[in-house]
Amino acid sequence: MIELKQVSQAYGTQDILKNVSLKIKEKRITALVGANGAGKTTLLNVAANLIPAKSGQVLLDGRDICQMETIEIARKIAILKQTQHLSMRITVQELVAFGRYPHSKGRLKSADETKIREAIAYMDLENIKEKFIDELSGGQRQRAYIAMILAQDTRYVFLDEPLNNLDIKYSVEMMTILQKLVQELDKTVIIVLHDINFAAAFADEIVAMKGGEIIREGPAESIIDGETLKDVFDHEFHIIRVGERKVCVYFQPQPDREIKRSKDCFI
Amino acid sequence: MVNKKQVTKKFVFLAVLILLSAGLYIYARVFAKAFDAGIALTYPVAVRILGRSASSLLGMAVSAALIAVVSLAFQTITENRVLTPSMLGFDSVFLATQSLLVYFAANIGFMARLFANPYCNFFVTTGIMLAISMLMYGLMLRKDKNHIVFLLLFGLILSSIVQSFTNYIEVLLDPQQFQQLKAVTTVSVTNMNERVIVLAAPSMVLLTFLFVRQSREFDVMLLGENHAKSLGVPYSRRVNSTLLLIAFGMAVTTALIGPLTFLGLLAVNIARELFKTYRHSILFFGSILMSVLFLVLGQGIVELLRYAAPVTVLIDLAGGAYMIILIMKEHRL
Numbered sequence: 001m002i003e004l005k006q007v008s009q010a011y012g013t014q015d016i017l018k019n020v021s022l023k024i025k026e027k028r029i030t031a032l033v034g035a036n037g038a039g040k041t042t043l044l045n046v047a048a049n050l051i052p053a054k055s056g057q058v059l060l061d062g063r064d065i066c067q068m069e070t071i072e073i074a075r076k077i078a079i080l081k082q083t084q085h086l087s088m089r090i091t092v093q094e095l096v097a098f099g100r101y102p103h104s105k106g107r108l109k110s111a112d113e114t115k116i117r118e119a120i121a122y123m124d125l126e127n128i129k130e131k132f133i134d135e136l137s138g139g140q141r142q143r144a145y146i147a148m149i150l151a152q153d154t155r156y157v158f159l160d161e162p163l164n165n166l167d168i169k170y171s172v173e174m175m176t177i178l179q180k181l182v183q184e185l186d187k188t189v190i191i192v193l194h195d196i197n198f199a200a201a202f203a204d205e206i207v208a209m210k211g212g213e214i215i216r217e218g219p220a221e222s223i224i225d226g227e228t229l230k231d232v233f234d235h236e237f238h239i240i241r242v243g244e245r246k247v248c249v250y251f252q253p254q255p256d257r258e259i260k261r262s263k264d265c266f267i
Numbered sequence: 268m269v270n271k272k273q274v275t276k277k278f279v280f281l282a283v284l285i286l287l288s289a290g291l292y293i294y295a296r297v298f299a300k301a302f303d304a305g306i307a308l309t310y311p312v313a314v315r316i317l318g319r320s321a322s323s324l325l326g327m328a329v330s331a332a333l334i335a336v337v338s339l340a341f342q343t344i345t346e347n348r349v350l351t352p353s354m355l356g357f358d359s360v361f362l363a364t365q366s367l368l369v370y371f372a373a374n375i376g377f378m379a380r381l382f383a384n385p386y387c388n389f390f391v392t393t394g395i396m397l398a399i400s401m402l403m404y405g406l407m408l409r410k411d412k413n414h415i416v417f418l419l420l421f422g423l424i425l426s427s428i429v430q431s432f433t434n435y436i437e438v439l440l441d442p443q444q445f446q447q448l449k450a451v452t453t454v455s456v457t458n459m460n461e462r463v464i465v466l467a468a469p470s471m472v473l474l475t476f477l478f479v480r481q482s483r484e485f486d487v488m489l490l491g492e493n494h495a496k497s498l499g500v501p502y503s504r505r506v507n508s509t510l511l512l513i514a515f516g517m518a519v520t521t522a523l524i525g526p527l528t529f530l531g532l533l534a535v536n537i538a539r540e541l542f543k544t545y546r547h548s549i550l551f552f553g554s555i556l557m558s559v560l561f562l563v564l565g566q567g568i569v570e571l572l573r574y575a576a577p578v579t580v581l582i583d584l585a586g587g588a589y590m591i592i593l594i595m596k597e598h599r600l
């Protein structure tokens with residue numbers, strides 16, 4: 001179980017997280033949404049103990065995460081950061097193998113090899129597994145990193161904008177994989193998403209942040225609502241129904257131009 | 268994946284080259300020296316020169332190995348491939364510590380004994396170096412570690428400050444103290460502080476052992492701070508402990524053989540090229556072999572050709588050029 005208790009974080013005098021308390025629901029996909037700079041990344045980092053909280057506590061299975069060994073945390077929480085930068089030249093397979101480090105300390109056993117193979121297959125990387133990371137396209141690289149996270153095989157998976165660089169097909173596939181992880185392998189996924197429709201379609205829970213605070217949280221269904229979303233993003237949303245699903249439209253076709261164009265058509 | 272057989276082959280190849288270079292070096296020393304000095308190469312003379320050469324060889328090997336492991340570890344924790352601790356002024360800190368010691372030795376009784384006894388001196392110097400470099404590099408490296416130009420600038424400024432400081436202290440010394448100071452600080456490949464070997468050799472073995480044991484952790488650290496942390500490496504703690512060991516290694520090699528500015532850079536990067544791997548368990552040994560080979564072979568050739576300058580001049584020349592190439596390549600200038 002992961003629980004944040006009154007967590008605050010600040011850079012200099014700027015408060016980034018203000019007394020955030022959150023209980024992460026087990027065996028669910030929780031989507032973290034909010035505008036740029038709302039503090040989503042910071043929240044994930046604090047929850048995974050990558051940066052210490054200024055005040056407050058993060059409890060992992062009832063224990064204060066600051067008191068735990070880094071490697072112990074790494075066996076329970078895997079985190080994919082928003083930006084990847086790699087200064088060494090390694091292949092996809094070698095990168096994925098690093099995901100086993102918390103378990104194997106670098107000495108791969110056959111069980112580790114199996115996990116690595118599975119992760120590579122899961123992310124559809126088999127035909128590029130010998131390629132060097134710096135020779136991949138942005139989306140392929142993103143998938144390689146996600147495979148590393150999968151190989152780490154932790155109960156909690158934190159993903160900071162994992163759909164970056166993924167095309168539509170892989171984005172949907174990625175989310176389906178996450179659903180499978182939750183349903184079949186009992187994992188708990190926390191994912192930062194910018195596309196609210198992906199959150200609406202795939203997440204069980206949505207946590208909305210604004211200015212370093214959690215302003216809404218609850219089942220996805222309850223958050224996808226014009227008023228609520230306007231609050232969170234300061235932007236107009238139209239909710240329309242497509243079959244069972246709610247879909248958000250967040251761009252307004254400009255009426256003037258629309259009219260002009262239709263006039264043009266007539267001429 | 269790395270081919271174990273090929274790696275072993277390369278290790279053996281390098282080792283053989285080192286042995287050949289050592290042969291060359293000894294040959295150059297024994298025959299050339301005797302010939303130049305105009306003494307007949309009788310048995311006792313040969314044995315004496317041989318003994319001297321052997322201890323020089325040992326000293327060179329120890330320093331070169333130390334420089335190699337320390338440089339590789341340093342490049343990993345600073346996430347760059349261009350800088351080594353010698354370039355950032357670790358050795359000038361050594362000089363400053365020595366001059367301070369001499370200065371205080373003159374004024375405080377028991378300090379004189381500290382300075383005169385090579386072992387005490389060694390421990391005190393190492394201790395002070397540890398403290399100073401931890402302080403400086405801890406502060407600097409935390410902040411802006413990927414900024415190579417910034418770090419270089421920092422090293423440059425640190426070296427000049429420390430050097431002016433050393434000069435200032437030297438002015439305060441009386442001639443006899445000055446002589447004492449020069450005796451410990453003007454060491455070089457041809458003028459080793461051989462009494463330190465007894466301490467340096469075990470230190471080298473210990474340091475190499477400690478570093479190699481952490482190879483797998485260093486591998487993960489290559490992924491960058493964030494990934495390393497999320498994979499369970501206690502990153503800050505590891506960086507600090509590594510810096511400590513690096514400062515220790517630098518103190519030892521500087522005391523033994525003086526500054527070897529570019530040797531580490533050459534050895535580590537050429538080992539990387541040769542072994543084509545990121546694995547520290549291989550690279551540590553590869554760099555050690557490379558480093559020893561460069562130093563011994565270079566010095567052998569220099570002795571054979573009877574140049575007056577030590578091989579470090581050549582290494583610095585080649586290393587400096589190589590560093591410029593590296594910087595241009597990495598930053599696409």
Ligand SMILES: Nc1ncnc2c1ncn2[C@@H]1O[C@H](COP(=O)(O)OP(=O)(O)OP(=O)(O)O)[C@@H](O)[C@H]1O
Binds near residue numbers: 036037
């Ligand atoms: N290292 C840092 N130093 C100073 N301020 C920082 C640092 N990292 C983040 N911040 C500030 O903290 C605030 C929250 O940043 P955070 O990265 O958590 O936002 P986010 O919600 O993840 O945004 P995005 O959607 O753009 O990724 C921002 O205002 C940012 O300027």
Ligand SMILES: [Mg+2]
Binds near residue numbers: 040042082160
């Ligand atoms: Mg972010």
